[in-house]
Amino acid sequence: MDGQVSPKSEIADPAARIASLLAAQKAAWAKDVTPDHATRDDRLARLDRMIEAWQERFAAAISEDFGNRPAVVTTLTDIVPVRAAIRHARKHLKRWMRSRSVSLAWTGKPASAVILRQPLGVVGIVAPWNYPLNLMLSPLTGVLAAGNRAILKPSELTPAFSDVLAKAVAETFAEDEVAVVTGGPEVATAFTSAPFDHLIFTGSTAVGRKVAEAAAKNLTPVTLELGGKSPAILDPSVQFDKAVPRLVWGKLLNSGQTCVAPDYALVPRERVQDFLAAVKAEVNRQYPGLPGNADYTTIISPRHYARLTRLVEEAREKGAEVIELAGPHDGERRVFSPVAVIGAPDESAVMQEEIFGPILPIVAYDTLDEAIGYINHRDRPLALYWFGEDKASQERVLTGTIAGGVTVNDTILHLAQDDLPFGGVGASGYGAYHGEAGFVALSKEKPVLRQSAISGVKFLYPPYGRMAQWM
Ligand code: NAD
Numbered sequence: 001m002d003g004q005v006s007p008k009s010e011i012a013d014p015a016a017r018i019a020s021l022l023a024a025q026k027a028a029w030a031k032d033v034t035p036d037h038a039t040r041d042d043r044l045a046r047l048d049r050m051i052e053a054w055q056e057r058f059a060a061a062i063s064e065d066f067g068n069r070p071a072v073v074t075t076l077t078d079i080v081p082v083r084a085a086i087r088h089a090r091k092h093l094k095r096w097m098r099s100r101s102v103s104l105a106w107t108g109k110p111a112s113a114v115i116l117r118q119p120l121g122v123v124g125i126v127a128p129w130n131y132p133l134n135l136m137l138s139p140l141t142g143v144l145a146a147g148n149r150a151i152l153k154p155s156e157l158t159p160a161f162s163d164v165l166a167k168a169v170a171e172t173f174a175e176d177e178v179a180v181v182t183g184g185p186e187v188a189t190a191f192t193s194a195p196f197d198h199l200i201f202t203g204s205t206a207v208g209r210k211v212a213e214a215a216a217k218n219l220t221p222v223t224l225e226l227g228g229k230s231p232a233i234l235d236p237s238v239q240f241d242k243a244v245p246r247l248v249w250g251k252l253l254n255s256g257q258t259c260v261a262p263d264y265a266l267v268p269r270e271r272v273q274d275f276l277a278a279v280k281a282e283v284n285r286q287y288p289g290l291p292g293n294a295d296y297t298t299i300i301s302p303r304h305y306a307r308l309t310r311l312v313e314e315a316r317e318k319g320a321e322v323i324e325l326a327g328p329h330d331g332e333r334r335v336f337s338p339v340a341v342i343g344a345p346d347e348s349a350v351m352q353e354e355i356f357g358p359i360l361p362i363v364a365y366d367t368l369d370e371a372i373g374y375i376n377h378r379d380r381p382l383a384l385y386w387f388g389e390d391k392a393s394q395e396r397v398l399t400g401t402i403a404g405g406v407t408v409n410d411t412i413l414h415l416a417q418d419d420l421p422f423g424g425v426g427a428s429g430y431g432a433y434h435g436e437a438g439f440v441a442l443s444k445e446k447p448v449l450r451q452s453a454i455s456g457v458k459f460l461y462p463p464y465g466r467m468a469q470w471m
Contacts, residue, residue, distance in 0.1 A: 014183050015190040018151070021179045022194055025122040025149040028176035034118050035147045037094055043144045043177065044093075048086045050172040051137065054164065055079050058133055061160035065129070067298035067334050073254060078133035081416055085138050088418040088435060089145040096145065096439045102447070110452040117443040119147035120221075121197030126188060126211070128203045129157035129300055130257045130356075135225075136165070139200045140178065142438030148198075149177055153191045156184040157300055189214065196220050198442060202259075203227075204354075205379075205427050223431030223441060225259075226424050227354045230381045232262035232411070233371055233397060234271070235388025240278040243387035243409070248282040250385070250411025252338060255297040256358040260383040260405070260415050263355050266371045269364040276323065276340060276362065283325045283338050290327035291335035299334040299357065308336050308357040311350045315361075320344035325360075368393060372400045380404070380426030385411050404428050 032039070051058070059071040062078070089096075099114045123143045127136040136152055143150045152169070154162040159182075166180040173179075181191060192199060192211045195218040201211045202225040215222045232247055251262050267275045287293045299305040309331075316322045325338040338358040344350050350361055365371040375381070384403035386394055394408060404424035405414045414420055423432030431441055459467065 014181065014187040018181055018187075018191055018194050021151050021175060021181070022122060022196065024176045025151065025179070028174075029119070029121050029149055037097060040097075040145060040147055041090055041093060043173070044086050044090050044141065046172050047137065047140065047144065048083060048090075050168050051079060051083055051086075051133075054168040057164050057168075058161065061164045062132060062158065064160040065132070065158040066300055068294065069254070069297045070295055072295075073297060074133070077254065078131055082134055082137045082141065085141045085418055085434070089141050089439070092436065093145055096436055097147075104449075107457075108449070110454065111449055112452070113447065113449045116446045116448055117146075117440070118446055120442060120444055121148060123148045123150045123198045123200060123442065124153065124191060124194065124196040125150055126153045126192065126199070126201045126203065127155060128259075129155035130254060130259065132158040132161045133165075135202045139202070139223075139433055139438070142433050142442050143200070144178075146439050146442035148442055150179075151191075151196075152178065152180045153188055154180070154182060156182075156187075193217070199223070200431075200433065201225065205429075208429065221431075223423070223433060224429040225422075225431075225433075226382070226427065226429035227259050227356070228379055228381050228424070228428040229263040229354055230260055230383040230385070230403070231264055231266055231375050232385040232387065233266045233375075234268065234275065235368070235386065235390055235393050235397075236268045236271075237388040237390035237393060239389065240271075240275060244275070244278040244282045245286075246410045247385070247387065248279060248286060251360055252283065252287065252296070252358055253412065255299060255336065257297065257300060257356055258412070260412055261356075262360075262383075262385050262411055263381075264351070264361040264363055266363050266365050266374065269366055272342065272362060272364050276342070279340060279360065280323070280325045287326060287338075290337045291330040291333070292327075296335060299336050302334065304357070305331065305334045305336060308355075308359060311353070311355065311357075311359060312339055312341065315341050315344040315348045315350045318345050318348045320348065320350075320361075368396060372397060375401050380424070380428055382424045382428035383407070383412075383414070402426075 059074040062074050063069045099116045102113045104113055125139050132154055136154055140150055154165055162182045169178055169180050192214045198221050199215050200223045205226045208224045208226045212222055247262055287296050312322055321342040323340040325340055327337050329337050336358055341350055341361045344361050380402050382404040384406045386397050386408050402425055407414045415422055418435040421432035421437030422434040423429055433441055
């Protein structure tokens with residue numbers, strides 16, 4: 001460990017504490033600008049041991065924050081993917097850190113050139129509440145692998161988790177290596193206004209805009225991992241028995257509180273009723289006995305629960321057909337049972353806002369061009385899903401639309417692969433992380449040209465008298 005700075009209790013003002021931590025981390029960075037492989041590997045190993053040692057406490061705290069979130073969901077979506085990312089980083093770290101030699105044009109010879117990969121310095125990470133461990137510690141993995149230091153700001157909607165995280169990090173890292181700052185939007189605003197060397201923000205598009213604005217004042221580069229409405233296209237060639245279980249799993253994981261959840265389904269008009277029946281059967285297969293099913297995550301807060309209720313009511317008022325797919329809702333315990341909505345008008349909130357809950361709008365289409373056009377006339381989505389058997393149609397959708405990432409014939413899974421860069425496009429964000437893409441995004445690729453003993457560029461020196469004759 002690199003040493004301790006002032007204990008947290010000494011500084012009550014969050015902005016002052018952020019400034020003090022940042023100064024301490026920058027000072028520590030200056031003493032070891034490019035940490036060697038052993039230092040980085042040790043930090044990653046400590047992070048991995050920390051997650052292993054604290055995993056039950058993390059799962060219990062996250063469940064407390066949600067009301068009910070099964071420990072198995074936290075294990076599968078928060079713990080396992082981050083530990084896999086750490087293993088992946090440790091395995092490839094030496095190769096990622098190597099400098100790359102570059103061959104020069106004849107005008108540059110006989111000099112030589114390399115690209116050095118160096119840390120950026122101190123990175124601030126702001127995370128949302130929906131996968132609070134994954135979306136904090138997965139970016140941190142890339143940050144540490146690339147040799148940076150980090151200050152973490154978890155969501156105020158996961159106070160129990162934030163508390164455990166702060167304790168675990170304080171036990172594992174020196175404050176000038178990794179530190180945690182907790183608090184709500186005021187703290188978050190002070191945090192993203194601080195002159196970090198890089199910020200990674202995961203959250204809503206609306207807040208992402210504010211973060212980009214605050215960071216611009218310091219010229220701090222930002223990776224923005226935002227949300228949006230991710231479509232699932234059911235091709236006419238789709239086989240519902242294969243597609244629907246995968247779609248329902250992705251939609252209802254964490255009760256739809258997933259950034260890459262399929263938001264709505266585009267379905268061939270003549271198959272809408274068959275699709276609905278298949279979805280309903282599958283929902284009840286995966287989550288029998290709702291609202292009393294312990295595998296089903298509750299909605300994070302009364303405010304979020306009320307918003308989902310409003311989305312459905314407004315769609316109904318605007319003429320949409322609302323179909324309850326499973327048991328009744330339990331507002332007191334915030335169990336929002338799955339609902340399908342057919343024929344919601346475009347201007348309804350359920351078709352305008354990211355749903356972030358277990359509501360599935362079904363949009364009927366007549367031709368594939370119409371489905372592609374529907375997607376292309378909206379904000380660019382974070383994820384896109386295509387289900388079907390027809391390869392030519394799949395190709396048309398892949399080349400005819402733009403999205404942050406795609407899974408074909410399943411949902412969510414592209415996010416779980418460390419060699420696939422993960423990030424949005426347009427309103428769903430910019431920049432990417434995971435694996436080597438994250439390592440590069442969190443490094444400065446510094447070009448270095450080493451001149452040879454014999455300079456090949458003497459002709460650049462004045463006087464230019466004779467050169468002028470050749471031009
Ligand atoms: P949010 O934008 O409300 O909050 C995210 C974080 O931003 C929190 O830590 C919060 O304290 C902080 N924050 C709030 N106001 C701020 C401000 N003015 N300046 C700086 N920071 C501020 O998002 P949320 O409700 O926690 O999460 C849900 C959203 O996140 C959804 O839109 C979802 O799609 C998106 N999301 C994206 C990804 C991804 O990887 N792209 C992953 C998960 C969630």
